[in-house]
Amino acid sequence: MRAVVVYESMFGNTHVVADHIAEGMRPDHDVTVVPVDEATAEVLAGVELLVVGGPTHAHGMVSEASRTSAVEMAHRPGSGLELDPDAEGEGLRHWFHHLPKLPGVRAAAFDTRMGSVSPIVSGRASKGIAKRLRHHGLELAADPESFLVDKENHLIEGEALRAREWGESLR
Numbered sequence: 001m002r003a004v005v006v007y008e009s010m011f012g013n014t015h016v017v018a019d020h021i022a023e024g025m026r027p028d029h030d031v032t033v034v035p036v037d038e039a040t041a042e043v044l045a046g047v048e049l050l051v052v053g054g055p056t057h058a059h060g061m062v063s064e065a066s067r068t069s070a071v072e073m074a075h076r077p078g079s080g081l082e083l084d085p086d087a088e089g090e091g092l093r094h095w096f097h098h099l100p101k102l103p104g105v106r107a108a109a110f111d112t113r114m115g116s117v118s119p120i121v122s123g124r125a126s127k128g129i130a131k132r133l134r135h136h137g138l139e140l141a142a143d144p145e146s147f148l149v150d151k152e153n154h155l156i157e158g159e160a161l162r163a164r165e166w167g168e169s170l171r
């Protein structure tokens with residue numbers, strides 16, 4: 001099955017999770033992993049399973065304002081944060097506005113979020129992503145899933161493996 005994993009990522013964690021999910025999906029799927037700016041109509045042509053993920057910002061998906069805050073955070077001296085190569089692109093919200101309807105295509109949504117608090121407090125970008133996928137006519141193949149980072153924005157141990165296993169489970 002032809003699959004595409006699309007990610008948005010500011011500090012690199014969602015990018016890493018996307019790569020692990022894709023690894024888990026192989027060899028059952030022919031998988032392409034792309035940052036959201038590169039998820040063009042050509043890349044999506046013939047897709048049968050579309051997996052989309054992004055970081056949780058302000059309890060939901062990244063916004064222009066939260067992207068600016070993340071860039072400022074990364075530029076702060078001693079932050080220890082590095083911006084992902086595609087961090088300053090348009091982002092998933094913009095991409096969804098231009099995504100054509102893909103009726104019947106299977107899909108799954110994921111996010112990264114702070115693991116130190118419950119999802120009720122942290123929010124989950126994957127809920128907004130899943131809603132938009134459904135709105136575009138896609139059929140959810142799995143419940144939205146979160147992968148956790150710590151307060152320093154490092155992926156918590158074991159989450160990379162969990163991402164791989166989640167990828168394996170997607171059909």
Ligand SMILES: Cc1cc2nc3c(=O)[nH]c(=O)nc-3n(C[C@H](O)[C@H](O)[C@H](O)COP(=O)(O)O)c2cc1C
Nearest residue numbers: 009010011012013014055057058059112113114122
């Ligand atoms: C501006 C901003 C707002 C954030 N808001 C939340 C939030 O509401 N809930 C949460 O769990 N994490 C929040 N976080 C933490 C992000 O979820 C975390 O940085 C992200 O998952 C890391 O993914 P990335 O490395 O791909 O950017 C926020 C981070 C930033 C920069």
